[in-house]
Amino acid sequence: KQEVTQIPAALSVPEGENLVLNCSFTDSAIYNLQWFRQDPGKGLTSLLLIQSSQREQTSGRLNASLDKSSGRSTLYIAASQPGDSATYLCAVSYTGANSKLTFGKGITLSVRP
């Protein structure tokens, strides 16, 4: 069974700290990996998409890396802000592009002012 694991389930950090969120997946034959943000009561917002042939993607203060051989991805958030408080989910696709994503349970991040 293909599984995506995100540990810890929750994280609290002071404002300004650089932080790393981890994601691991059991089957390394992925098509791509995506990181999403979810605010309470809202849908998901796509942050970064990494194709299987890529090793990282960057957008602003966010950097996502992918190591297929070890089945891991990390989302790095630089200089965290209270507005970064949300749940961060990673998802992998095995069957091609977006067609069927397998999600982790997410990491709920709280950035304290």
Added chain:
Amino acid sequence: GAGVSQTPSNKVTEKGKYVELRCDPISGHTALYWYRQSLGQGPEFLIYFQGTGAADDSGLPNDRFFAVRPEGSVSTLKIQRTERGDSAVYLCASSPTVDSPLHFGNGTRLTVT
């Protein structure tokens, strides 16, 4: 421009009733996806449309669930003989192509009493 719109935002129904959940994707997006998210869990894939046809319906849990997209735009997720275990947030997403990042709606929270 408008994002993905889902109606209703909340639906409370009695066990055994029939419900319909509507999704209006972003105009021009050919790919449409339905996911289900239970409390504290990541979204779970249900079905994916490419145009009018269901390209992958392997995530539908049983034959009580059915989805249509007759004109390649609006989609309706239909649930017959609802059960309490169907209670969840039903998320719809769309993308311009199957390789593009997903755009999610805010979801419909279904509660079966």
